[in-house]
Amino acid sequence: MTENDEGVRLQKALANAGVASRRVAEQMIAEGRVRVNGTVVDALGSRIRPETDMVDVDGIAVQFDQSMRYVMLNKPTGVVSSMRDERGRPDLRRYTDEFEERLYNVGRLDAETSGLLLLTNDGDLSHVLAHPSFGVTKVYIAKVEGRVSPQSIASLTRGIELEDGPIAADKARLLDASYDSSLVELTLHSGRNRIVRRMMAAVGHPVLELVRRQFGPLHLGTLPAGRSRELTKIERGALLTLARRDAETAPPADQENV
Incomplete structure (x- = not known):
């Protein structure tokens, strides 16, 4: 044998x-x-x-399949979260062509949102992490119009009513404020479309700039916009541990667009 x-x-x-x-x-x-x-x-x-x-x-989960690749991208603004954009806009192919494997994005960021996007050829992991009901935590930094008050921050965590139902941030804090703009950090597990922009508009502070700094256990760190890197062994383990937690019970995947 x-x-x-x-x-x-x-x-x-x-x-x-x-x-x-x-x-x-x-x-x-x-x-x-x-x-x-x-x-x-x-x-x-x-x-x-x-x-x-x-x-x-x-x-911490161990990945034995060495053919699996996990890449963190700091997606710049102006790039759509697609491997081939039908309208000819800049897409993700410029960041995946260097890899032999066919990589796909896990979830989406809209064209005007920058920040952390995960690229992988691990279909099982992508299926689980992309589904809104799995509740992967994401952290965003939003530059918004106007001076945000403590009352507005409280409203974000207490919950606000949107056209598609109520929503509340897991955490919200004011990082900086001036007369005409503020920086707000929002932590969410929702996968609803453009949810950060809609939440901030609902409290009277439209988003001027938006970046995703964290996706589950992954942190963007100092990775420059438009650059990518492969996940470390520790990051891969943390991500796989998260994905395995509810992999058997996760429903079919949808895509978000923040």
């Missing part, structure tokens, strides 16, 4: 996935830090099937 028939030794699979050297992986297993399909496995002779078994180390 071949190794493929029996599966792969757990420590070897972890080493091949870049988690740690085989010796360190053996120590992790012996310390009870590794789970397979939700069950702690501490026997060094244990074997798994990487193509089907779900493994996590210290609660």
Whole structure:
């Protein structure tokens, strides 16, 4: 019987996935830090099937499929969240052509919104994270018209009525304010179309500029506009852990447009 028939030794699979050297992986297993399909496995002779078994180390998911690629893009304004725009506007192909894999965007940002957009060829992960009901947290910084008052910030978190129903921010805070404009940070898990722009307009402060700084466990950091980078091992693990949490119960995916 071949190794493929029996599966792969757990420590070897972890080493091949870049988690740690085989010796360190053996120590992790012996310390009870590794789970397979939700069950702690501490026997060094244990074997798994990487193509089907779900493994996590210290609660962080491990990706064994090395063909999967995860890229963070700081989408600039003026670019539509599409791989081919029917109207000929600048689209995402300029940022994906350098990769051998066919990458697709997870969710959308409207053309005039900049910031963090995830590109991947992992269809299962994309399916889960893109659906509004999954409730992935997103953090936005909005430059808006006028001086935002504490009462307006309270209204955003208390809830406001829009044409498609009530909505409330998970968090809202005023970062800066001058006579004619303000900076507001909004944390939301809603995937409704252009929701940040509509919420701010509803409290009397139309959006002038909008950037998404965070998507789930991913942070834009200092990545310049128009640049991309592959996720780190830690970021991939955090993202996969989030995606696996409700993957089996997530309904069919829709796309947002903020």
